[in-house]
Amino acid sequence: MRRLIQILLLMAVATAGAGYTQENVGTTTGGPLLVKGVPIYGIADNGDLYWYLHRGYQNGTPDWANGGGRIKVGNGWNEGRFVFKGDPGGNDGVVYRIDSKGDLYWYKHLGFLSGSSQWLGGNKVGQGWQDSRLVFSGGPGIVYRVDNQGDLYWYRHLGYADGTARWSAATKVGNGWSTARFAFSEGSGIIYLIDQKGDLYWYRHLGYRTGAASWTDRKQVGNGWTAAASVLPGGDGRVYAMKRDGNLYWYRNTGFTTGTGTWAKSGAGEQIGTGWAEMVRMF
Numbered sequence: 001m002r003r004l005i006q007i008l009l010l011m012a013v014a015t016a017g018a019g020y021t022q023e024n025v026g027t028t029t030g031g032p033l034l035v036k037g038v039p040i041y042g043i044a045d046n047g048d049l050y051w052y053l054h055r056g057y058q059n060g061t062p063d064w065a066n067g068g069g070r071i072k073v074g075n076g077w078n079e080g081r082f083v084f085k086g087d088p089g090g091n092d093g094v095v096y097r098i099d100s101k102g103d104l105y106w107y108k109h110l111g112f113l114s115g116s117s118q119w120l121g122g123n124k125v126g127q128g129w130q131d132s133r134l135v136f137s138g139g140p141g142i143v144y145r146v147d148n149q150g151d152l153y154w155y156r157h158l159g160y161a162d163g164t165a166r167w168s169a170a171t172k173v174g175n176g177w178s179t180a181r182f183a184f185s186e187g188s189g190i191i192y193l194i195d196q197k198g199d200l201y202w203y204r205h206l207g208y209r210t211g212a213a214s215w216t217d218r219k220q221v222g223n224g225w226t227a228a229a230s231v232l233p234g235g236d237g238r239v240y241a242m243k244r245d246g247n248l249y250w251y252r253n254t255g256f257t258t259g260t261g262t263w264a265k266s267g268a269g270e271q272i273g274t275g276w277a278e279m280v281r282m283f
Contacts, residue, residue, distance in 0.1 A: 105121070154211040251269045
């Protein structure tokens with residue numbers, strides 16, 4: 001019995017982690033076959049929404065579900081200034097969209113593990129977001145917005161799980177973010193900013209749970225990101241970047257918990273895909 005408990009504990013540790021999803025996709029010898037991966041979405045110019053699942057997320061190998069082929073899971077997504085996953089690692093299927101009028105919508109992709117086109121929502125959960133330079137998730141229920149003056153605001157969506165329009169009061173938590181070209185979070189208060197020069201900075205928002213304006217000092221953890229056309233988080237310091245040539249790259253900041261500029265593969269990144277240039281937006 002003791003031996004059995006030890007085995008079960010080891011199995012639990014082996015399958016635990018953040019920044020990926022698991023899917024029961026069938027059986028081999030009677031047991032479940034678990035597929036792990038980071039879901040990535042691309043919006044084509046005509047508004048079609050495509051789903052991919054990167055299974056090589058741990059070490060940056062070009063290993064994809066569905067043989068690397070994309071699956072169409074929606075259409076009409078070109079009417080939106082900002083689209084982003086509610087959880088940076090993509091672990092629950094929640095997606096937010098802000099349209100050109102500044103209205104905020106909540107969706108839940110039930111097929112985020114499998115690529116099926118099953119959705120809930122399309123619920124309007126907010127308005128008045130038109131004065132936005134950047135909007136991104138800070139983790140389930142947490143949303144950051146950089147306005148056109150460069151001020152940073154924190155929001156908590158109390159209706160995150162069910163798509164109801166319930167929010168706590170917004171708070172201003174920073175300023176001087178007008179230099180940001182991209183900004184994204186890995187969750188737990190960890191935020192990255194890429195400025196117009198291509199320099200990459202790390203921030204830690206200590207008040208991410210409550211909206212308090214409490215931060216550690218920012219640190220520069222990289223440079224040379226000017227070729228990036230789209231950037232998104234993958235959880236646990238993983239960063240995906242589509243460059244202007246349409247190639248997709250994987251990076252991992254191994255110092256993401258402390259803001260040290262140490263990277264897997266010496267920071268060079270791993271090319272994990274081609275032909276992404278037709279995607280006008282990725283998330």
